[in-house]
Amino acid sequence: MAPMQSSLTRSQLQRYLSVARNAAQKGGKRALKYFRRNVPVIKKVDRSPVTRADREAEKVIRGILHQAFPFHQLCGEEFGWDKSVKSDFKWWIDPVDGTRQFIRGIPFWGTLVALEYKGEVVAGVIHHPAFGLTLWAAKGQGCFANGKKGHVSKIPNLKGGTLTYGGFRLTSKSYRKRLTDLIAVCYDDRGYGDCFGHALVAMGQVEAMLDPVDKPYDIAAVKICVEEAGGKFT
DSSP states (O other): OOOOSSOOOHHHHHHHHHHHHHHHHHHHHHHHTTTTSOOOEEEOTTSOEEEHHHHHHHHHHHHHHHHHOTTSEEEETTTEEOTTOOOSEEEEEEEEETHHHHHTTOTTOEEEEEEEETTEEEEEEEEEGGGTEEEEEETTSOEEETTEEOOOOOOOSGGGSEEEEOOOTTSOHHHHHHHHHHHHHSSEEEOOOHHHHHHHHHTTSSSEEEOSSOOHHHHHHHHHHHHHTTOOOO
8 A cells, every 4th residue: 555645643543543443342242242143144246145243233333433524435345335425534344354253153253444544544443342352553553452552473484483364265276285385384373264363463472364365344454453563464
């Protein structure tokens, strides 16, 4: 992403981050109401699953963001772009990142909210409602996990570290071969997947997270959190 063309003040970023945290937590709370409740699953056009939890949570988040910032543009996984608004401020929303895990009753799913300004992500929240973990970060202000400063691992390479990764069903055979070669180098590997894997990197509990199939709403919030924790995002 391009560097910021016009700086935002610390107080502005804190306000955006405060609203983002509120939106993520309230959206996540709505989704949590349906967790392990056998909600009906619908297949979208791309055959990915969606539930009532995804849609209701996104509506909650959109409502909070729109009320606070009516002239900002919103884009969520379930309802797409608000095309009636044009703005340098764009909010990325993933109400349930890890829907397949949500459906199976696995608690690693999360709610993601991030703000992009003039092409750069400047604030983001990763909220894991099922076990009460929230990470947040703003540009130049560090990353925090439940209020504690987060920092990536000091282990210098994967030979002594742990790699976690997302799903690889849709990738090519050659890509999967490179993944297995990479795993062979590591001290350990675990397939936590989705935003939880990125959160573990930001908290220094694993050294790397690899996910080959993502959209902007999947990665905007984790990008700023990992970078503000001292990590590299590519």
